[in-house]
Amino acid sequence: xxxxxxxxxxxxxxxxxxxxxxxxxxxxxxxxxxxxxxxxxxxxxxxxxxxxxxxxxxxxxxxxxxxxxxxxxxxxxxxxxxxxxxxxxxxxxxxxxxxxxxxxxxxxxxxxxxxxxxxxxxxxxxxxxxxxxxxxxxxxxxxxxxxxxxxxxxxxxxxxxxxxxxxxxxxxxxxxxxxxxxxxxxxxxxxxxxxxxxx
Amino acid sequence: xxxxxxxxxxxxxxxxxxxxxxxxxxxxxxxxxxxxxxxxxxxxxxxxxxxxxxxxxxxxxxxxxxxxxxxxxxxxxxxxxxxxxxxxxxxxxxxxxxxxxxxxxxxxxxxxxxxxxxxxxxxxxxxxxxxxxxxxxxxxxxxxxxxxxxxxxxxxxxxxxxxxxxxxxxxxxxxxxxxxxxxxxxxxxxxxxxxxxxx
Numbered sequence: 001x002x003x004x005x006x007x008x009x010x011x012x013x014x015x016x017x018x019x020x021x022x023x024x025x026x027x028x029x030x031x032x033x034x035x036x037x038x039x040x041x042x043x044x045x046x047x048x049x050x051x052x053x054x055x056x057x058x059x060x061x062x063x064x065x066x067x068x069x070x071x072x073x074x075x076x077x078x079x080x081x082x083x084x085x086x087x088x089x090x091x092x093x094x095x096x097x098x099x100x101x102x103x104x105x106x107x108x109x110x111x112x113x114x115x116x117x118x119x120x121x122x123x124x125x126x127x128x129x130x131x132x133x134x135x136x137x138x139x140x141x142x143x144x145x146x147x148x149x150x151x152x153x154x155x156x157x158x159x160x161x162x163x164x165x166x167x168x169x170x171x172x173x174x175x176x177x178x179x180x181x182x183x184x185x186x187x188x189x190x191x192x193x194x195x196x197x198x199x
Numbered sequence: 200x201x202x203x204x205x206x207x208x209x210x211x212x213x214x215x216x217x218x219x220x221x222x223x224x225x226x227x228x229x230x231x232x233x234x235x236x237x238x239x240x241x242x243x244x245x246x247x248x249x250x251x252x253x254x255x256x257x258x259x260x261x262x263x264x265x266x267x268x269x270x271x272x273x274x275x276x277x278x279x280x281x282x283x284x285x286x287x288x289x290x291x292x293x294x295x296x297x298x299x300x301x302x303x304x305x306x307x308x309x310x311x312x313x314x315x316x317x318x319x320x321x322x323x324x325x326x327x328x329x330x331x332x333x334x335x336x337x338x339x340x341x342x343x344x345x346x347x348x349x350x351x352x353x354x355x356x357x358x359x360x361x362x363x364x365x366x367x368x369x370x371x372x373x374x375x376x377x378x379x380x381x382x383x384x385x386x387x388x389x390x391x392x393x394x395x396x397x398x
Contacts, residue, residue, distance in 0.1 A: 003291065004253060004262065004263045004264045004265070004268070004269065005264060006245070006248050006249040006252050006253055006264050007249055007253055007262065007264075009245045009248075009249070010245050010246060010249040013242045013245055013246075017226075017227045017230055017231075018226050018227065018230050019223050019226060019227075020223075020227070024218050024219075026288060026291075027216075027217050027218060027288070028216045028217065028218075028219070029249070030262075030286070030287065030288055031216055031217050032216075032246060032249070032250065033249065033250060033253055033262060035250070037250055037251070040246055040247060040250040041247060041250075043212045043246065044243035044244070044246050044247050045243070046205070046208045046209050046212055047209060047212075047231060047239055047242065047243050048239060048240060048243050049205050049208075050205040050206055050208070050209040050228070050231070050232065051231065051232060051234070051236055051239040051240075052236070053205050054203060054205055054206055054232055063203065063206065063229075063232060064203045065203045065204055065205050065206075066203070069203070070203065087229070088229065089225060089226075089229055092202065092225075
């Protein structure tokens with residue numbers, strides 16, 4: 001059966017989003033049709049507003065409605081540290097820990113030859129410029145343990161080394177709350193490799 | 200960390216949809232921000248259009264952009280059969296089988312005393328009127344095997360009986376493609392109870 005046209009269009013849109021299959025798209029569309037008209041209008045406007053007002057920060061390439069972004073313009077944050085992330089959502093995850101008070105640099109991707117993404121396609125040049133033009137003491141590489149994350153980390157390490165700043169990478173190992181016996185071999189190998197001396 | 204305001208609003212909206220948690224909402228919002236502006240506008244308009252044009256059919260309470268709906272106004276469908284569903288999505292599922300060529304009646308819910316939904320809150324009165332005013336030969340109850348589905352089916356059977364029409368219920372049993380040994384006890388009991396004579 002064909003859905004009534006406007007509904008089919010709507011379901012088709014929802015289906016394009018990551019993690020949403022045909023059944024979920026259908027459920028969401030029906031839920032939307034049961035929402036009050038003014039709520040649907042508010043939601044539609046929220047989307048357009050978000051899309052129109054949120055841009056990349058010219059300094060760190062975080063997504064923000066202000067430019068420079070809230071983090072770059074915060075005078076209470078440590079200017080001498082840059083935490084390098086692949087995406088804004090990684091930045092958000094790190095912010096949620098409340099552990100880090102320095103600045104960020106969002107690469108907007110990772111080097112991935114298979115997908116045709118080279119070093120010039122992500123914000124590496126801008127990162128090097130920031131390191132060159134500011135008094136940076138430490139660069140923390142917070143890129144995931146994927147092949148692309150490893151490759152980008154290695155590449156960045158090579159490029160940043162000449163600036164004589166400390167370069168570190170976030171730790172990979174056994175996640176808190178899990179059992180050692182259930183850790184996969186690669187994680188466990190990394191956990192042993194990256195062991196720290198207990199003083 | 201607080202997301203930049205328009206993004207937080209957007210994530211909050213997506214989180215309200217069924218089956219979407221905070222992480223999915225975040226992924227969808229970021230995906231949306233990476234879509235071209237005109238696509239976001241088209242999507243927002245599709246939502247408003249769907250909400251504004253789709254209403255319940257006055258006859259069968261299916262959701263449709265036309266009134267009476269496409270099914271009610273189709274001259275090729277059997278007017279003497281009514282298939283009773285709880286929601287439009289159940290109607291769509293049945294339509295997709297291509298097995299049924301009669302009309303429908305969407306109750307827009309099921310009797311559920313726990314949720315405060317009584318017989319007057321769903322479209323039972325309208326169903327009885329249709330049966331009274333038309334030459335109906337069979338009413339198929341296509342309500343799920345939940346407590347509410349069973350209760351509503353029993354209640355409808357009692358009300359429809361005086362009209363002297365055939366009343367049937369869709370079959371519950373072992374789903375096609377699965378193994379009998381893996382069926383749960385209740386399903387298996389129903390499958391035995393509802394066994395059919397092989398002629």
